[in-house]
Amino acid sequence: MDTKGSAMRYLICLLAGLLSALATSAGAAPDVFILDAPVNAIDKRNDYTDKLLTQILRKTQAKYGPFRIEYAPEYMQRDRLLTELKKGDVVNITAKATRPDWESSELIPIFIPVDKGITEYRIALIRQGDQERFSKLKSLDELKKIPLGVGNGWSTRQVFQKLDFTLETGSDWEGLYQMLMSKRFDYFPRALSEVFVEYDDRIGRFPDMAIENSFMLYFPLPKYFFVSPQHPRLAKRVEEGFKMMINDGSFDKLFLDHHRELIARASFCTRKIFRMENPLLSDKTPLNVAEYWFDPFSGRKGRASARASCNSGPHAGARAN
Template structure:
């Protein structure tokens, strides 16, 4: 999605989000569609808008650096939250993916399936090393839960690292795992582990700068997302992008292992059940 233009060439708000780390990285398509819809829902009240992506690809550390620069090319990003991010930037505290990111399944080498099928507890799972991207929110969560975490310097590099046995499994959300399997398994020879599900609460938010312009943008996005929750369009988009991948995950056949997320802020809206996907209820 290179650019989305609405109405005229005079925009009440112009948003630039970071280009994904890889040209083959499709993880963010749903997020930007949610953003576009939230802005559309508020056009009558707030005016026309423009959304575009940055010229350059940006890993998470570069995104954070650029967002702290007043005249940076980008003025918004989406990421799994933690207390430090919420101090540095202004979050819109509505989980973009309804908390789906916290439901983790694993990409593994096919030859290791029997080993993972024998896992019955967290202690069993801790015997395996887990791969994650550098700067991902999951690193601190998994480390606090006493997992051996191996960080990769780039998103694309994680898949050959798995193949080369730099770690034993790559922990991914339900939808990420199957999309990455479809896109990359032939090249890197991995499979989706079918018996385990790791859960920790991990909301994914839109973030803007903590300044007057950021507050104005956040107010509009929040208003639009609240409309989407009320009129059902957020769930409709979620189902459009995620439902087939969730079904493929086969949750009923998986053993659920849970760990806490010590990095959640006290403002996390855990008491608003309508914001969170429930795999037991399937909605």
């Protein structure tokens, strides 16, 4: 009896040792996340999503083990980025505004807006001296007749085109600022998370550039993490970690820590907001999940809010057309 018990204990210990060895071996190889590279050294558009991804992965370390974040060797336009993501070798994850072709491709989208949809609020860069022209606008139809600048491969180009705006496209992001100043178009709509940073970084080179101060554009165009189909484990890890951050409140905290000053600077309640539907959104867009979205006019619990800029003064609660 004792012999049998000793043999059983030995087998149990042996099995435990084998499982431990396997776990150690698995843990020795971190999950490697390869992000797309920025355009250049002053391109800060991905700073927030890079930080978000890092926090997501830290949340999942207990279950998934260590991780490493790397960057692709060079910047890629969206068509090439899509091709490389499908392969999953030089890049395997990105955070980009959604597009129908990206959702219908083999990529694995994580259907949670990485920035709570704040990029859906857009403020224009214009030329000094043109403010009065925009301040006099009374309708969205008037605005649509004025040529705007947009990147040829951007998701926003497809939406603006579908909504009948007058477009002037460019293939080079930095070149669009020069096109604005050269009067190739008259305004350059930028996401709330982009406009002030880009203006501050470039005003030295373009001293006649200005931030338009009378209106915003709004249409839903969520930015998601897209993961290579070659790496389903990475996608699963990101989705689980993201939901952990939502549930424990750390997502809202990171979002507000990063965007609070930009939200205040945007002056929501002093601007007309031209609201539009996005005809290109898929039925997988989680529009009915309130905690996923930023709302500048709501103080409802569970929703990151800029209510402090909108709940006092003559414009309290204002929602422009």
